[in-house]
Each structure stands twice: as structure tokens, then as C-alpha cells.
Amino acid sequence: MSLMEPSYRPDRGTWICGRCGVPLEQGKTPIFYLNSAFDVELPRCPQCGLTLVPKSLAQGKMREVEATVEDK
């Protein structure tokens, strides 16, 4: 069952890591909720791994997935 899309990009802008100063790249990471894990691609600092969650993802798909996982 694939609840999530494979990849999410920033809603807008050109983002750099506040720590390393390098541009973010799409990178694959597991994300977790309760006893479920999903693999997604998110904007991420290629050097230190700092990861950005766009607003549209937080308020859209993540909300849905949270609700589904909570009812499992």
C-alpha cells in the first residue's frame, strides 16, 4: 500500500542549508508515524542531512496519512 507520493519539492523558493550554505537536493528518507514507516524524497542538505517539510505536504498528505495510520 503506497499512501505517499514518491517525492515532494519545496512549495517555492531556492533553499540553502542554514548550517552548510549549500543548495538543498531531493533525497530519499524514511519518515515515521506510530508503527508505520514510509520512504519519500524530500528537499535535503546533501552535507548534513537537514530536511525540509513543505507546508503543502504537512497540511495535505501528511494529515491524511496520520489519520489513516491512527485508525490502524
Place this chain on the structure above:
Amino acid sequence: MLDQDGLHELESHCTQESPPHCRVACPFDLDLRAFLARMAENKPGEARKILERHVPLPGILARICDHPCENHCLRQSLGGSIAIHALELACLSADTAPGRTLPLPPKRFKVAVLGAGLTGLTLAWDLGRKSYPVTLLHTGTPESAVLAQYPQLAQSEGLRDFLAEDLERLGKQKVTFVQEALTPGLLDKVASEYDGVLVDADAAPDLGLEESAVDTETLVLRDNICVAGWKSHTATGHAFCSASQQAGQGRRAAQTLERLMSKVSITANRAKEQGALHTDLAGIASVPRVEAATALAGEPFYTPEEATREAGRCLQCECLICVRECVYMQKYKGYPRVFARQIFNNLSIVQGIHTANSLINGCALCGQCEELCPENFSMAELCRSTREDMVDLGIMPPSAHEFALEDMESASSEPCSLTLADSAVAQPAWLFFPGCQLTASRGDQVARLYGWLRETLNKGDKPGLALLLSCCGMPAHWAGRRRLFQEHTDRIRSVWEDLGKPRLVTACSSCLSAFRDRLPEAQALSLWELLDTLDLTTLAKAGQADTALPALFSVQDPCTARHDQAWLNAVRSLAQKCGVKLEEPRLSGTSTACCGYGGLVWCGQPELAAEMSAHRAAQLDHPGLASCIMCRDRLIASGKECWHLLDLLLPGGPGGTERGPGLSARRANRASLRKRLLAQYQGTTEEKPDALARVQIPDDLLPLLEERRILLDDVRGAVLAAESSGHCFQDQESGHWLGSWRPRKVTFWVEYEKQAEGFVVTDAWCHRMIVPGAGGQEAEEVVRTCQASMDKTREVGA
């Protein structure tokens, strides 16, 4: 935990699925609601199918049934019972095809019937249709016995010959008619040759079988023999044939014989145990019975148009008394009986989706249903106790109540909570517990009231008023967190004991019910009761009432006070003392409706809670007068003018239209009341330099943050956390910064600009999912701990 027995017990308390009274009175259990609905749609063919599914010898009974159903029709007092008998006649007279029975393989048990009266024919019909070979032994012609009972069957006069038609259908059902003298010797013979025997007493008088010789319930005479079909008697002893009685007994005997032959208990589960259907007739207009323009064979005979109109008078009786008043139950499209089953199934699921979670968490726990239901079915108790079960099973969705529980915790600890002893007396007689929501909405009034009360009580014979600012713990109770509720009330108990066990006074009906339950020794009473015993002239200067005060209020009783008569009385008495007029809404006092605050619905299902507020607001014809601050604030939020009782007692407050504070402001208000009281009564001022103040949040962002359940402190905390940890990004186009912080089970994101004076927030959002590399922890570390904990649950599960 709800088990099968508990479920059945619950189900038996909801009568919505019980048959309507007419159907109960029909010996054949005809589904009259469906039959009449089809007739009202002018679909006699469909109606006939329903009729033939239930009623034996349908043509004959349509012609001669003495319709006991009509005596129980609830239309009786509203224009006259539905003319069920005439409608059945109209139905079967319409040009429609008789229903066909599916040919079943013949049964191996043989049945003999002695006597072809209505009872014998009915049993032959019922068992013949189930493919039992039936032999009908009769004297005279096959129809002579039933014609002797019901001579009107001979006169057709424009009606169809229903007798001939039904006898023909009996023949097709493999019922064999055999002419015989019906003697006692014959009975002994057939009893040994056949598997089941019925004697039609009225058609076989020579056998001399008395009604007293048989079991009234099963109609068994002995062994495999049933006897049935005696004439009925009027009060004066006059004998007559009742078609419903005689055919009804034929139906019952058929059920007994079938059980006897297949060796099933003849008494078990015969009648379903169910309460009688309740139907509320209030507000239903009287409509007179449709008079048929013509009569055939002495019977009123409806045209299709007349039949449609008459059937349309059927009330389609059902209960739903509770559902009609509850938006929650309407939203979940059901009634307590089906909800109980859904909830039971939800608890029993081991793997798969718990589809009833939101059903269970959507109830306001207000208890109105229990009040309105003639059987006192309580959805509130069912949902609340199920929440406890869900918490115990570990299947409660965290997002359902967590925010509310955090709010409860925050209101009960620094910097919001406060215990003030009364410096004037060593052992205060009273402890004022305003409740965390009144404190959050009406800090100024609470402070003024406390000051006045303390002064006033100290002049009396029971001096001393301590104060406790905290939450009572009710949210934990509503959330099904048994242990948390216990711990919370234990904490309050120990404060109360330290203060020397003063009597508790509270301004909130939920607090009151929590204390009565968990701290009964404190003899908690409502603020209103106490105020009602005091001289109020010094509280507000007489004549100082608000000029804008409405002339007439609709009183809004809080749902948690519905059984607290003292609360309800005191509110009315105080309002009167303040010189205002009250009107009782249709649902008031014990049957009052929830404002949408109850049961924490506002936390997990805010739209539903808003619908509840709007629903209640619409029931109040005049500006509301609430004695619970949440009622007041929620009704206002739904656009309704609503005052709080304190606005009458302490004029100069926010009045009836100013909205209550939002979630963040409520917390800030609690903290600032605490500061104010500490300064006033203990002279302490605690001014901590506030780093948070450097983060500015523009006003237009506030409603969005409320909606997203993001507190201002979370926004400020996130900016400062991002700044100090360096966990942030920058947009090269706008120059905005974006940081994240995960102080608890939620990750907060803040987008902000850096300016000379500090930070200006431009947006914020949040999520519960754990994203490695966000929230302030290093990505690898998060992946490691998350995976480890998932492996652990997998092991436990395995």
C-alpha cells in the same frame, strides 16, 4: 470492556428496530410500513409482493381479515387509523401478478390436517409453501367449512373470487384434499401415519377437542398433534369467527409442527425480546381517513387514487427521538442500536482499520440522548467507556485528544496554576475553584469576584476563602484516560487536604461533576448556589446594570448541569435578582443541549463541534444567558449573542457579543491572572526577562495559527530553537528563514524574517509524523531510534 452480552443488553435498550404497533398486532407479522409505502407510491404490484411474503391465503384474508392492526395504528388519534384492510383489498384487486414461490425440494416429513376451516387452510398454505406434503382431510366440499365460517366469501359482487383463487393456489402447492368423516378414530390413525397433525377444531367439531386441552403458546395437544381454530367469544358469550384469530392460530400451529418434526425446541426464541417501538407524535397534524366513494360486497372499495392518498397518511412510525435532536448522531447516519454494534466491532478488530474511531470520539458526552430516550439509552456512557477501553488497548488515535490534554496540563501547572490560602483565617471554610476556562476567558471577573467573596464570607460565620487555579481534570475523563484523571484529581485532593479540607465552590458544572465523583468529601457546590444565599447589593452597585442588556434572554443550561437542580434553580434565581427575564427554550434544564464543548469534540473534530454550537444557537429564540463560560464563548463563536451570568452580576465585562479569547490567548490569560493575584495577595512579582518577546507574530496570522492548533509559544519557541541549534534553511529569493522544532509529539515549522529588533514570523505549520533531519535532532539519530522502536513493537506483536 464491551462484550457480546453487554452488546445485546445495550441493543435491547434501543427500540428503533422494533416493529411498529400495527405490525405487532398482525398475527402474520406483515411489514406494514413497507406495504403502505409502496401503496402510497401507487405500486400495488410491489405492495403485493410484500403482502404475500407474510400473509397466508392473501386473497381470502384481504377479503375477510378483521384487522386488529388498525386498533393499534398510531394514526388513530390523528384523523383515524390507516384503513389497512381496505388497502389490502385494493392491493389484491389491482391487476397484478401473484407472487411466485421458488420450488423447493419436497420435505420428507408428511403433514395431515383434519378440517378445512380457515385455520386448517392457513396451515396447509404455510407448510405447503415450504414443500411439506400436506393432506387436507375434510367433510363436504373443500370450501364448505370456510364458507360456513365466513359466508361473505361467497359473495363476490364485482370483487374477484378470492376463495377460488387461493384454493387453486393451494392445489398448486401440492396440498391434497381428501374427503373423509372426521372422527376420533381417524385422528389416532393419522397421528401414527403422519409426522405432524393439525386438527382444525372449528371444522372438526365431532372430535370434541376443547381449547383448554392444548398448550396456549404452542397449541400442542399431545405428541405430534396440534389443535387450533376455535371460535372467539364476545364479552356476552356470543361465539363468532375472527379471521385474524383463526388464521393466526393456523400460522402458530404451522411453526410448532415444523419445529416438532425437525426436533427443534418448540419454545426457544419464538418471540423476539425487544422493547416496543417508541414514536413521538408531537407536532404531527391530524389528517382524516380517506372515504372510499364506492363499496363492493359491502366493503369500502378504494380507487387507486384513493388508495394512494390513504396509504400516504401512514406515519411510517419509527423512534429516532434521540437522533432528531443530536447533530452528531445525524452526522454518523445511524441510531444507538447500530452505533453500539459498530463500536463493538471496532473494539473486536485485531488487524485492520478501526472505522468507528471517529464515531466514538465524535460524541459530546452531553447525555441529552439518555434524557430523551424512553429507554434511557446513553450514547454518552457508551462512547466514554469505550474511549477508556481504547486507551487501555492502545488504539486511541493520539490526535483525538492530545491537544486538549496538553491544555489541561498547562492550566494545572506553572505558570497558570495557583493556590492561595486566605491570610485572614488560619483554616478557610471555603475553597474557590473558578475552573480553568472561566479563568482563561474572564480573569478580571474572577479576580473581582474572589476579592468580594473573600471579604463577604469573612464577615459571616464561616470565614475564609482560599483559591485554587487549575483544571479539574475533566478532559482526562472525557478522553478515556482513567489513570490520568485519577492522578489529576489526587493532586487536587492533596491541595484540598493541605488547606484543611474547605468546602469547594466552583463556577463550572464540569468541575462540579468531577469533584462530586472523585472528591465527594469536599461537598462541592456551585458558585451560583453560594451567591444566591448572599446579599449581593455590594457586589454590583444597584442600578449599575448594563444599559445594553437584552429585555429577554433564552437560558442556556450547561449539559453537565442537567441533573443539578440546585444549579439550575440558582441560575434562575440570580437572573431574577438581577432584574432580567428568562425564557426556557424547548430543550432546557434536564434536556438541555450541548454547546459543542463537551466530550473534547472540539479537539479532534472541530467542524462537528461547530455544527453542534450552531444547532444549539438556533434553538435559542433570544440572546442566550449561559452559566458556563464555554457555552457562552462557543455560542458567540457561532454568531449568537450570548451573555454569561457573571455579566449580570459584575457589569462592565465583555457582554454578549465580544468573542472569547483563542487558544493561545486563553493560556496567556491564565498566566496573567495568576500574576495579578500573586501581586495582589502576596506582593510577589516575578518578572523574568522574556526572550520570547523578540519574536513578533503579525495579527493576521493569529486565526490561521488557531486553526492549525499552533500556539504562539510554539511559534516563538520554534524560532528561538532554530536560531540556537542552527537547524534552519534560507530562501535565496525572499531571504526568509525556515526553522523547525519538535518539543513534543508535534514538529513545528516557522518561516520568518530577521530584522534589527528581532524576528518577524511570516508563516507556520506543523505535523505529527517524524521526519529525520527536521525538528532539531540529527537525521541519523532519529532514523536509528525510530527503527529500533518499530522493531520492538514488531517483536512484541509477534
